[in-house]
Amino acid sequence: MTTCVVALVVRKYGLANLEPYYQTADGALYNGDSIEIMRFMKSDSIDCIFADPPFNLGKDYGTKFVDKNENYVDWCGDWMAEGARILTEGGALFIYCMPSIAVRLVERLNRLLTFRHWIALTMKGSYPRGKKLYPAHYALLYYTKGKPKTFNSIRTPVQTCRHCGGEIKDYGGHRKALNPLGLNLTDFWDDTSPNRHAKYKVRPGVNELKITIPKRAVLLSTNPGDTVLDPFGGGGSTYEVCEQHSRKWIGIEKYDCSVIRTRLQRMQSQLQAEAV
Numbered sequence: 001m002t003t004c005v006v007a008l009v010v011r012k013y014g015l016a017n018l019e020p021y022y023q024t025a026d027g028a029l030y031n032g033d034s035i036e037i038m039r040f041m042k043s044d045s046i047d048c049i050f051a052d053p054p055f056n057l058g059k060d061y062g063t064k065f066v067d068k069n070e071n072y073v074d075w076c077g078d079w080m081a082e083g084a085r086i087l088t089e090g091g092a093l094f095i096y097c098m099p100s101i102a103v104r105l106v107e108r109l110n111r112l113l114t115f116r117h118w119i120a121l122t123m124k125g126s127y128p129r130g131k132k133l134y135p136a137h138y139a140l141l142y143y144t145k146g147k148p149k150t151f152n153s154i155r156t157p158v159q160t161c162r163h164c165g166g167e168i169k170d171y172g173g174h175r176k177a178l179n180p181l182g183l184n185l186t187d188f189w190d191d192t193s194p195n196r197h198a199k200y201k202v203r204p205g206v207n208e209l210k211i212t213i214p215k216r217a218v219l220l221s222t223n224p225g226d227t228v229l230d231p232f233g234g235g236g237s238t239y240e241v242c243e244q245h246s247r248k249w250i251g252i253e254k255y256d257c258s259v260i261r262t263r264l265q266r267m268q269s270q271l272q273a274e275a276v
């Protein structure tokens with residue numbers, strides 16, 4: 001199984017000279033710096049990039065990684081430019097970040113790629129600093145290289161009250177006319193607050209995303225067999241999505257990769273146990 005990934009990585013992505021930290025039949029995880037590794041990668045070789053970069057908040061994650069970079073926007077400009085280069089025509093780039101970062105990144109992104117959406121995701125549990133409004137959303141920037149080559153429709157369930165189970169909205173009296181598979185996905189996601197409780201996290205200290213976020217991005221913009229890159233692995237959410245939905249993946253994480261390996265190994269064991 002792993003031999004075929006090595007062959008695939010060598011041929012298609014230009015990573016022949018790098019030894020992956022961990023690999024599966026569908027993907028390979030590299031322990032290194034995202035820009036350095038992306039520079040090795042072939043142009044036009046990746047169908048979707050999902051990036052949840054550090055936010056430059058000066059936080060110490062206890063994994064040798066201190067999230068502080070004097071040249072943060074230039075640094076983002078470098079990996080975004082590499083991302084634009086390695087995307088296939090029509091491929092998609094998603095970047096999850098705070099609005100104050102997003103406004104600075106879009107200046108550069110607009111010169112590299114085609115804007116599709118600024119998706120707003122509810123983010124509760126933060127607090128206002130100084131003369132500011134209470135921050136309640138994060139941005140998921142969605143760009144493509146030219147016209148999108150894949151845009152799968154995604155449906156979300158009709159919202160119900162978690163106490164009584166009843167439906168929250170009446171859809172202006174048109175409830176019966178709604179598609180039984182659910183509602184069309186909008187550019188406002190209010191069901192994506194992060195995994196806050198430590199018991200649901202694979203890696204304490206990392207702002208691991210709720211799996212819904214990379215899952216929607218991947219399912220929206222790729223088909224089975226396509227390749228997804230996540231250059232900031234963290235707890236490995238994107239790689240789990242790819243494994244579960246038959247996408248190939250390339251992962252990069254500069255610091256602790258062991259939690260990602262453990263997560264994927266555990267997931268494989270569960271799948272194998274379910275198959276018996």
Ligand SMILES: C[S@@+](CC[C@H](N)C(=O)[O-])C[C@H]1O[C@@H](n2cnc3c(N)ncnc32)[C@H](O)[C@@H]1O
Nearest residue numbers: 033034052208209232234235236237253254255
């Ligand atoms: C916000 S976390 C990503 C969380 C991930 N999306 C998840 O859901 O688990 C950002 C990650 O980027 C990693 N990182 C920071 N600088 C990096 C770099 N230059 N190259 C690769 N990874 C880096 C950090 O160690 C951290 O794990």
